[in-house]
Amino acid sequence: MAQIKLYIAISLDGFIARKNGDIDWLENLPNPNKLDYGYGEFIDGIDTVIMGRSTYEKILSFGIDWPYSEYESFIFTRKAGYLTKTTRTQALALSQQNIELIKSKSQKSVWLVGGGEIITELLNMDEIDEMIICIIPTIIGNGIPLFPNHPKETQFELVNTKPFDTGAVILTYKRKV
Numbered sequence: 425m426a427q428i429k430l431y432i433a434i435s436l437d438g439f440i441a442r443k444n445g446d447i448d449w450l451e452n453l454p455n456p457n458k459l460d461y462g463y464g465e466f467i468d469g470i471d472t473v474i475m476g477r478s479t480y481e482k483i484l485s486f487g488i489d490w491p492y493s494e495y496e497s498f499i500f501t502r503k504a505g506y507l508t509k510t511t512r513t514q515a516l517a518l519s520q521q522n523i524e525l526i527k528s529k530s531q532k533s534v535w536l537v538g539g540g541e542i543i544t545e546l547l548n549m550d551e552i553d554e555m556i557i558c559i560i561p562t563i564i565g566n567g568i569p570l571f572p573n574h575p576k577e578t579q580f581e582l583v584n585t586k587p588f589d590t591g592a593v594i595l596t597y598k599r600k601v
Contacts, residue, residue, distance in 0.1 A: 425527045425528060426472070426526075426527045426528075426530035426531070426532065426533055426534050427527075427533050427553035427554060428474070428523075428527065428533070428534045428546065428551050428552055428553050429466075429470070429533050429534065429535055429536065429552075430536045430543060430552055430554070430555045430557070431463070431466050431535060431536075431537075431556040431558075432537075432538055432543075432555075432556075432557060432558070432570070433450055433461075433557075433558040433559075433560055433592075434558070434559055434560065434570050435449065435559075435562050435563060435564045435567070436559060436560065436561055436562060436563050437563045437564065437565070438569055438570055439564055439566070439567035439568055439569055439570070440538060440539060440540055440567070440568050440569070440570050441482075441538075441539070441567055441568045442564060442567045442568070443566060443568065445478060445482045445568065449560070449562050449564050450560060452562065453560055453561070453562065453590055453591070453592065454590060455590055457589070459588055459589075459590065461558050461588065461592060461594060462556070462558075462586070462594055466535075466556065467535075469532055469533050470532050470533045470534065470535040471495055471496065471530055471531055471532040471533075472496045472497070472498070472526060472529070472530040472532070472533075472534040473492045473495050473496070473497045473498070473534070473535045473537050474497075474498045474499075474500065474526065474534055474535070474536055474537065474542070475497075475498075475499060475500070475536070475537040475538055475539070475542065476499070476500055476501070476538065476539045476541055476542035477499055477500065477501040477502075477503065477515075478539055478541075479537055479538040479539040479542075480499045480508070480513075482539075484509060484510075490510040490511070490513070492513075492537075493510070493511065493512060495512070495535075496512055496529070496530070497510070497512055497513040497514070498513075498514055498515075498516055498526055499513060499514070499515045499516070500516055500517070500518040500522075500542055500545075501516075501517070502518075503515075518542070520549060523546070523549065523551050536552065539568060540568045540569055540570060540571065540572045540573075541572060541573060543570065543571060544571050544572055544573050544574070544575045545573075547571065547575050547576070548576050550578070550599070552599060553598065553599055554596065554597065554598050554599070555580060555595075555596070555597045556594060556595075556596050556597075557570075557594070557596075557597070558592055558593070558594045559592060559593045559594075559595065560591075560592050561590075561591035561592065578599065579599070579600040580597035580598065580599050580600060581597060581598050581599075581600050582597055583596050583597065583598050584596040
């Protein structure tokens with residue numbers, strides 16, 4: 425059965441976005457060598473993406489083509505009858521049954537794109553198998569935390585650390601079972 429992997433960037437003070445959902449601070453990190461911070465290798469290992477409704481709507485607000493069109497995409501929402509606006513994208517209520525269905529259909533790994541609320545909910549359901557967290561050396565002061573709304577205590581093991589010349593660091597953790 426597929427694993428669920430969180431691959432996400434956070435600010436040095438632990439936020440994934442500003443309060444309004446903006447991630448503009450990510451663009452301020454100088455990257456003269458055009459590093460992808462392991463994204464290319466990561467994306468080759470997934471075939472499904474899952475995210476919360478707010479993250480989905482934020483991506484749509486960028487005015488770009490759906491960046492995950494080649495992947496099966498599932499949007500978790502509490503809004504009954506919510507309709508997605510992109511192909512190969514389906515809106516679902518978050519439940520253990522729906523998570524198990526997604527994992528059973530995936531031939532590779534499932535990428536948990538975000539945001540914070542869905543991250544905490546899946547963490548509390550013991551459904552995050554691996555976390556790849558890219559810490560950006562920027563303090564934004566406030567915003568949407570990586571783990572809002574009372575995450576339960578969960579043990580992870582650090583399995584890899586990769587620093588970059590830009591000052592960013594990727595930490596890879598696997599859930600202890």
